Amino acid sequence: MKKGLFIFVLTLLFIILSYSVMQMPALGSVDNPAYNATTRYYLDNSTTEAGAQNVIAAIITDYRAFDTLGETTVLFTSIAAVLSVLASLGHHKKEENHG
Amino acid sequence: MDDLIVKVISRIVIPFMIVYGIYIILFGHISPGGGFSGGAILGAAMVLYTLSFSADVAMKKFPHSVSMKLESGGIWLYIFIGLIGIFTADSFLSNQQGGFYIGNAGDLISAGMIPILTVGIGIKVASTMITLFHTIIEEEGHE
Numbered sequence: 001m002k003k004g005l006f007i008f009v010l011t012l013l014f015i016i017l018s019y020s021v022m023q024m025p026a027l028g029s030v031d032n033p034a035y036n037a038t039t040r041y042y043l044d045n046s047t048t049e050a051g052a053q054n055v056i057a058a059i060i061t062d063y064r065a066f067d068t069l070g071e072t073t074v075l076f077t078s079i080a081a082v083l084s085v086l087a088s089l090g091h092h093k094k095e096e097n098h099g
Numbered sequence: 100m101d102d103l104i105v106k107v108i109s110r111i112v113i114p115f116m117i118v119y120g121i122y123i124i125l126f127g128h129i130s131p132g133g134g135f136s137g138g139a140i141l142g143a144a145m146v147l148y149t150l151s152f153s154a155d156v157a158m159k160k161f162p163h164s165v166s167m168k169l170e171s172g173g174i175w176l177y178i179f180i181g182l183i184g185i186f187t188a189d190s191f192l193s194n195q196q197g198g199f200y201i202g203n204a205g206d207l208i209s210a211g212m213i214p215i216l217t218v219g220i221g222i223k224v225a226s227t228m229i230t231l232f233h234t235i236i237e238e239e240g241h242e
Contacts, residue, residue, distance in 0.1 A: 050194055051201035051210040052128040060133070061216045065192040069181065072174050072220060075227045079170065086234050 109151040116144035124221035128210040134220025142228025166230045173223030
């Protein structure tokens with residue numbers, strides 16, 4: 001009974017998701033909503049404004065440099081969290097072994 | 100892992116991996132690549148070193164104190180380069196307006212702050228991977 005309900009809900013979800021994927025514009029098509037004025041601006045001006053041949057590098061470290069700083073902060077925060085959790089676990093283990 | 104074949108092969112491969120990672124980081128503004136991918140290659144080289152030789156040897160080559168300094172150093176370099184833009188221009192992380200040398204597109208020394216920022220990101224990503232791996236390996240060793 002429960003399994004049948006799961007299968008029914010998942011099939012419904014699958015149909016809805018497949019339907020919405022069908023509605024998406026074709027990959028690489030010119031009329032994609034992603035091809036707007038911003039894309040055109042980056043492709044035209046990144047070589048002269050940022051001096052970088054690699055447009056992606058120009059976008060992520062010049063036009064969107066503040067966003068990349070955020071990404072780097074995410075890395076820093078993750079490593080700080082992992083170190084705080086794992087390092088404290090090690091200390092507790094040592095104390096338990098001694099006691 | 101104590102295996103002669105793995106040790107010999109990784110001793111041959113690791114220098115090439117490190118040089119390739121540095122190449123990808125330094126040429127991030129010319130060819131495909133950049134700080135994240137190049138740093139991941141550098142980190143993978145160190146992970147391979149740790150796996151083929153023991154964790155103690157790798158920890159002696161790249162101790163926690165060095166990796167922590169590199170980790171904060173990468174992000175400090177990024178913020179420092181951004182702060183230059185505040186004083187020379189009017190906004191944080193401004194490239195051409197901030198007075199960085201733009202040069203000809205395609206040269207190695209060009210594109211203003213982009214290579215410097217890429218180096219900062221590369222150092223950060225590589226040291227994050229290595230520190231994460233070494234910390235987890237250390238925890239495994241304690242048990």
